Amino acid sequence: MADTEVERPKETLAYIGLGSNLGDREAMLEKALRCLREEEALQVHKVSSWYFTEPVGGPRGQEKYLNGVIEVVTSLRAQELLDRLLAIENRLGRKRIQRWGPRCIDLDLLLYGEEVIKTEHLQVPHKRIPEREFVLRGLAEIAPEVKHPILGKTARQMRQKILEEDKGT
Secondary structure, eight states: OOTTOOOOOOOEEEEEEEEEOSSSHHHHHHHHHHHHHHOTTEEEEEEOOOEEEOOOSSSTTOOOEEEEEEEEEESSOHHHHHHHHHHHHHHTTOOOOSTTOOOSOEEEEEEETTOOEEOSSOEESOTTGGGOHHHHHHHHHHOTTOBOTTTOOBHHHHHHHHHHHHHHO
């Protein structure tokens, strides 16, 4: 490589879950999406539909969530991407008061390429993907064949498993 050339960072396909259950949920998801589109080091490629879902875990009496999933291509490392997501949450008014409590915005890094990362502050793939239909619904809509790097199952297969289990109960 010539001295004047700068090595271009590798681009990685990543998936981000979005959710909100406070205030104008759709407007908040659209604001978060706008913030993500303004990030220079990532490009939003696909956006799922928004889905209303019941809260999972947390205190009783929460409003329904509006959820979705986006596909991005980024030159950021996984931790840098997570840091950007947290900064956007903060900028949009997210307050971390209660675990799994109501929130105006929630941005989760679901998948980062085929990487498996486990640190104190980051776990990829997101550990609850296989059990969260509200995540798999959006993921299967925009990337049905994307595979969980540990389980080797596609988004479509994982969602189908949850739907079949729900029918059996």
